[in-house]
Amino acid sequence: MIRFNLTYLKIALFLSAIFFLVNNLTGQRLIELLPGSDKLIINTSEEYQKLIGNVRFKYQGHLMYCDSALFYDKTGEVHAYSRVHINKKDTLNLFCDSLYYNSTTKKAKLWGNVRVRDREYKLETDTMEYDAAQGAAIYRHGGTITHIQRSDQLTSQVGYYYPDSKNFFFRKDVVFDDEKYHVVTDTMKFNSIQEQLFFFGKTHIHQKEDTTDIFCHKGYFNMANNEGEFIDSAEIHRPGQLIAGDTLRYQSEDEISIGIGNVRIRDSVENVEFRSNYMYSNGLERTKLLTDKAYAIFFQEEDTTYINADTLFAVSDSLDEIETMKAYYKVAIFSTKYQGVCDSLTYSGADSLLRLYRMPVLWNDNNQLNGDFITVKRDAKHIKHARIEGKALSVSELDSGLYYNQVSGREMDGYFKDGDLHLLHVQGNAKTLYFPEEEKENDTAVVVTRSGMNKLVSSEMKLYLDSGEVVGLTNFDNPEGVFYGMEKIPGKELKTEHFIWHSEIRPTRPELFTTNTTLPVPLPEETQKETQSNSEATQEEESIPHYTEE
Numbered sequence: 001m002i003r004f005n006l007t008y009l010k011i012a013l014f015l016s017a018i019f020f021l022v023n024n025l026t027g028q029r030l031i032e033l034l035p036g037s038d039k040l041i042i043n044t045s046e047e048y049q050k051l052i053g054n055v056r057f058k059y060q061g062h063l064m065y066c067d068s069a070l071f072y073d074k075t076g077e078v079h080a081y082s083r084v085h086i087n088k089k090d091t092l093n094l095f096c097d098s099l100y101y102n103s104t105t106k107k108a109k110l111w112g113n114v115r116v117r118d119r120e121y122k123l124e125t126d127t128m129e130y131d132a133a134q135g136a137a138i139y140r141h142g143g144t145i146t147h148i149q150r151s152d153q154l155t156s157q158v159g160y161y162y163p164d165s166k167n168f169f170f171r172k173d174v175v176f177d178d179e180k181y182h183v184v185t186d187t188m189k190f191n192s193i194q195e196q197l198f199f200f201g202k203t204h205i206h207q208k209e210d211t212t213d214i215f216c217h218k219g220y221f222n223m224a225n226n227e228g229e230f231i232d233s234a235e236i237h238r239p240g241q242l243i244a245g246d247t248l249r250y251q252s253e254d255e256i257s258i259g260i261g262n263v264r265i266r267d268s269v270e271n272v273e274f275r276s277n278y279m280y281s282n283g284l285e286r287t288k289l290l291t292d293k294a295y296a297i298f299f300q301e302e303d304t305t306y307i308n309a310d311t312l313f314a315v316s317d318s319l320d321e322i323e324t325m326k327a328y329y330k331v332a333i334f335s336t337k338y339q340g341v342c343d344s345l346t347y348s349g350a351d352s353l354l355r356l357y358r359m360p361v362l363w364n365d366n367n368q369l370n371g372d373f374i375t376v377k378r379d380a381k382h383i384k385h386a387r388i389e390g391k392a393l394s395v396s397e398l399d400s401g402l403y404y405n406q407v408s409g410r411e412m413d414g415y416f417k418d419g420d421l422h423l424l425h426v427q428g429n430a431k432t433l434y435f436p437e438e439e440k441e442n443d444t445a446v447v448v449t450r451s452g453m454n455k456l457v458s459s460e461m462k463l464y465l466d467s468g469e470v471v472g473l474t475n476f477d478n479p480e481g482v483f484y485g486m487e488k489i490p491g492k493e494l495k496t497e498h499f500i501w502h503s504e505i506r507p508t509r510p511e512l513f514t515t516n517t518t519l520p521v522p523l524p525e526e527t528q529k530e531t532q533s534n535s536e537a538t539q540e541e542e543s544i545p546h547y548t549e550e
Helices: 008-029 527-540
Strands: 039-043 046-060 062-072 075-089 091-103 106-118 121-132 136-139 143-147 152-156 158-162 167-177 183-191 194-205 213-224 226-238 241-251 256-267 272-282 287-299 303-317 321-333 339-348 353-357 360-365 368-369 375-380 383-398 405-419 422-432 439-440 447-450 452-466 469-476 481-487
Touching: 272 303, 287 321, 303 339, 339 375, 360 383, 405 452, 422 469
Parallel strands: none
Antiparallel strands: 039 046, 046 062, 062 075, 075 091, 091 106, 106 121, 121 136, 121 143, 136 158, 143 152, 152 167, 158 167, 167 183, 183 194, 194 213, 213 226, 226 241, 241 256, 256 272, 272 287, 287 303, 303 321, 321 339, 339 353, 339 360, 353 375, 360 368, 368 383, 375 383, 383 405, 405 422, 422 452, 439 447, 452 469, 452 481
């Protein structure tokens, strides 16, 4: 992150020296004329003295040289012309083509090729003014401040210095450049006492060492403690990463970053983006906390996965890659191939596993998968595998809710091909309720008829699917089955023990994501206690076995 050095402070001290030099000019009425002038003309009627050739003055230890000068003793006005040079004890030199100052009005003006130089910096401008009544030193027609030995340079069209408040203003086409930074802004304010730098208008700060670029329309940086704030369409660009928001704050010493309003963090290397209205990042701990409409977006080769929750908490490794991410409360997942909801979720960057906790529901095409706990495995393109543990259930709707094909068991593994579910492997108390279909064509349409419902029970079974429809079934260990005609299906047999249908909360597109996603069917009290106990004991530490597609 950006760290300003002492360049601005040194420029401030340099401009302060210029002010005190000019201020001494305007404040002195007694000027000592040194010998060496070629000619002295005294005009008693107009009460001025005119000096011509090798003119030298001395005042308060300062020397002024010029080719000619007019001095009005009564009004305290001095005009100096041609090769004007003011020297302050060999530490500061001022050059210009002509100079005017009035000790009564306390105004001074320097014209033509104005140059001011000390042992570190030089200022070049066309015209410089000083108004003691307003306490301001001003250049209005372009000025450049340059370090004599280094590449430090500051340019602007207008520059103001207010010595009483120690405020400096640079306005219009302000550009600062040194070995570490290149800054372009419309207006810059610097306070040398508080060591605070303010930006106003469109601003671009380029940090050369790590090619960091900062954009904003308003902001400040405190050089004393390396804390800054960038406001209004603020963006921080680093190699492979973008951080944006309405307001971005940074504490350099603690590496604390805070984003407020429309926050975006985009990592183009990992192809992941975070969004929220509030972000807190700790660089030392490599953590990010996002809340208020928090999103995590995982970009894949053929799909994109959106995860929305009240709060997201991510931990990165030493390479700044996501190690783990946790999503808390009212979680919603959307991609074109699968969708899901749950109360909380974890993501592991090492194996790309999503773990869904407390009332998790997963949808793929016309299939709904739910249970006590769901694990989702993704690859670079699509969802590859889902494991459902505890009261595992797969449901697909028929005839707008009249009938449902169902598969239930203790545990269930779903395998996906090109993002579509093609195999369900059920273990433990496996049961299927299936309505076989027969298609008949007439002259105008294809008519689908159902003759009844198959009920099959075994310890283990595999179902093969195509386009969401069961096309094959394998049972193990002495399966039992019964077929009911459509008119003879007992009502209690139409649904499995833990049947539930959640189509009303299925995310349909990422634009509908809000933190108000609710689960309409509450858990029974005994199930709540059981799930909470299991979740607390196993959530983060539970080892998920590795499954291979069959």
